[in-house]
Amino acid sequence: MIGSLTLDQLRVLVTIVDSGSFSAAGRKLGRVQSAISQAIATLEEVQGVTLFERDGRRPRLTDTGRVLADQARLVLASAARFESVAAGTRTGLEPELVIAIDPLAPTEPLIASLAALSATFPSLPVRFSTEGLGGSLRRLRSGDAALGICLLLPAVPDDLEAYPLLRVGMRAVVAPGHQLAALERPATQADLAPHVQLVLSDPVDPGAGNYGLASARLWRFVDLARRLDFLLAGFGWCRMPDHLVAGLVDAGKLVAFTIEDDPTPREGLTIHAAHPRQRPLGRAGRWLLDDLRRRLAADAQA
Structure with a gap:
């Protein structure tokens, strides 16, 4: 029972719609037609609506009936998920x-x-x-x-x-027009220090968990994609996951460079x-x- 509704009433409503008639719904549900008719009559009476036009050979959904039949499907699907989660939990499956x-x-x-x-x-x-x-x-x-x-x-x-x-392999990269892109040797700490380093930071504690800092000027980002946008625009340098920038380096949109005594593990x-x-x-x-x-x-x- 859901308030003044029952799942059985909603199931009868959906079955009539899917099967095309009260009698077909009765056969599908294993009930006599009078029981199907009574279930719908009770549903209409309690809710104060008319679900079917009964002036022809076959019942036709009213406009209200069409909307409520769709809602009934959602409720039944939700009830099925409820039962499935409960059943899974009984066998040791997480509820979520x-x-x-x-x-x-x-x-x-x-x-x-x-x-x-x-x-x-x-x-x-x-x-x-x-x-x-x-x-x-x-x-x-x-x-x-x-x-x-x-x-x-x-x-x-x-x-x-x-x-x-x-x-995850990491590459130090800059935009092609950046000063570090012109280096023909590994960048030293003195090379990196004057330039903006684009740092991925913890949004709750920006000062925590920062590794590999090499510049005096830090721009902090939470969003990796937004950091990439600023990197491509030439605002600074950073280390990026290889799987995200390999194609951009190959296309000439970024330039990879090496860092002298880089603390980032070579193996990633x-x-x-x-x-x-x-x-x-x-x-x-x-x-x-x-x-x-x-x-x-x-x-x-x-």
């Missing part, structure tokens, strides 16, 4: 899976695994959000996310269980999948993590 991803993590490796997750657990609600730098770690610790795909620097925190997934930065030690992943989260690791391992061997 929330995933937070850092801006430096490439999303392409996740796509196949997320598609497979949806096919395996079609009724599982999944929320997926791209966070500013440090956002994934905050959401994991606050309990707002179950799984983070994130950069953990300078080391994996003790309160997290983390699994290395892949490495490690992206981890992580969750709090005190909150183990549920069945779907474990499935996603295993599938993602398997796919990335296969790609690395290819």
Whole structure:
């Protein structure tokens, strides 16, 4: 019962619309026609509306009936999802899976695994959000996310269980007209210091988690795409994920340069999948993590 409604009444209404008649609906639902007619009559009486015109051989929806039949479908679909989530929870499935991803993590490796997750657990609600730098770690610790795909620097925190997934190569790049683009040798600290460095920062704590700072002038960004816009416009230099700028370097829209004694690992930065030690992943989260690791391992061997 939903107020003065029942799901059965809504189911009868939708079945009549789909089957074309009261008698066909009765056959489909395994009821006599009089029971179908009574269910609709009760629904009309309680709601104070007319759902069907009954002046012909076949009942025809009124304008109100058409709108309410569409609403009935939405309610029934929502009720089905409600039951499915409850049933999944009884078997150890999370009621919802929330995933937070850092801006430096490439999303392409996740796509196949997320598609497979949806096919395996079609009724599982999944929320997926791209966070500013440090956002994934905050959401994991606050309990707002179950799984983070994130950069953990300078080391994996003790309160997290983390699994290395892949490495992201980083390139120092500038626009072609920038002074650093003309260097024919590795840039020194003295070369970098006068120029604006475009820094990806934590929106909550801009001074935290900044690594590889080399300039006296810092412009801070939360949005990786907006930082790229300023980079292309020639406002400064920065290190960018290779998967985002390789094509732009090849096209001559950006120029890559090397930095003397660059602290950035040559093999790239490690992206981890992580969750709090005190909150183990549920069945779907474990499935996603295993599938993602398997796919990335296969790609690395290819």
